Amino acid sequence: MKINEYTQGLVLGILSFVLWGFLPLYWKIVEAVNPFQIFAHRIFWSFLFVILIIILKKKGQDFRRELSNPKTWVSFIAPSLFISINWMTYIWAVNNDFVIETSLGYYMNPLILIFMGRIFYKEKLNTLQKWGLGFAFAGVILKTLLYGRLPLISLAIAISFSTYGFLKKKTKVDSLTGLAFETLIIGIPAIVYILYVEISARGISGNLPYYYWLLIMTSGIATATPLLLYAESLKRLPLKIMGFIQYISPSISLLLGIFAFNEPFDKWSLSAFALVWIGLGFFTYSQVLLLRNERRKPD
Incomplete structure (x- = not known):
């Protein structure tokens, strides 16, 4: 393992999940816009933002070359589909006061990602990581039982995003080109939908203050930035590590959800999440030991 690359992956991954963790604040700001329209705008402005970065980094020729490759188009259909499900579910849930349930979904997600890493990449866990996974799994199960029903929002978020992460790890193109393809594939029907609602007078124009256009345009930056950081981190870290640092975002x-949006949260819910935090503590300590041992190795 290259320690510099590993450390870079950790930093990029942690930053991406911190940004994602605060994203509900943004969706609340634009909640006057219909969730389906928010989703469509998110795709469209993300694509424009990514294309701008491609132009500034002078990677336009590489992108055009991939555009003419049918295999590249095919390889990004599935990731585009799963990230679309994740985004739409997340936006709808946040704007309908299910922030804590989305949090549970993202707590479930690392467990699925770690399972995928074990099955498909034969990634092994050390003793501390096994203890961490055990506590985290117990916390997620307890919280699920406390709901008294199948947490469909949580499951949709967890399965869609973990599958997206797994598929992204298998893609061969660079992160920027990959995100451009994903937003392009989803963006084609998205722009058609935006034009339709605007022409039929059900969009932003004429129904909301003009500054909502400025707010919704920034969704491209809010979306693309953590996704690019996440994709770069995936290239540098094993899935089992990505699985654990993802607990930052739902935390x-x-x-x-508790303090800003005043959603219900009782002592039993606290107990469930406490188990997850204990598990995260085991994992964090294992990472400290791992990095310390790697630095002690002779070059």
């Missing part, structure tokens, strides 16, 4: 969202 932030959980705190927002």
Whole structure:
């Protein structure tokens, strides 16, 4: 393992999940816009933002070459589909006061990602990581039982995003080109939908203040930035590590749901999430030991 690359992956991954954790604040700001329209705008402005970065980094020729490759188009259909499901579910849930349930979904997600890493990449866990996974799994199960029903929002978010991460790890093109393809594939029907609702007077124009256009345009930056960081991190870290650092995002969202959005959260819910935090503590300590041992090795 290259320690510099590993450390870069950790930093990029942690930053991406911190940004994702605070994202509910943004969706609440634009909640006056219909969730389906938010989703369509998110795709469209993300694509424009990514294309701008491609132009600034002078990678336009590489992107055009991939555009003429049918295999590249095919390889990004599935990731585009799963990230679309994730985005749409997440936006709808946040704007309908299910932030804590989305948090549970993202707590479930690492467990699925770690399972995929074990099955498809034969990634092994050390003792501390096994203890961490055990506590985290117990917390997720307890929280699921406390709901008293099948948490469909949580399951949709967890399965869609973990599958997206797994598929992204298998793609061969660079992160920027990959995100451009994903937003292009989803963006084609998205722009058609935006034009339709605007022409039929059901969109932003004429129904909301003009500054909502400026707010919704920034969704491209809010979407593309953490996704690019996440994709770069995936290239540098094993899935089992990505699985654990993803707990940062739902922890932030959980705190927002409790203290910023005043969603219900009782002592039993606290107990369930406490188990997850204990598991995260085991994992964090294992990472400290791993990095310390790697630095001690002679070059």
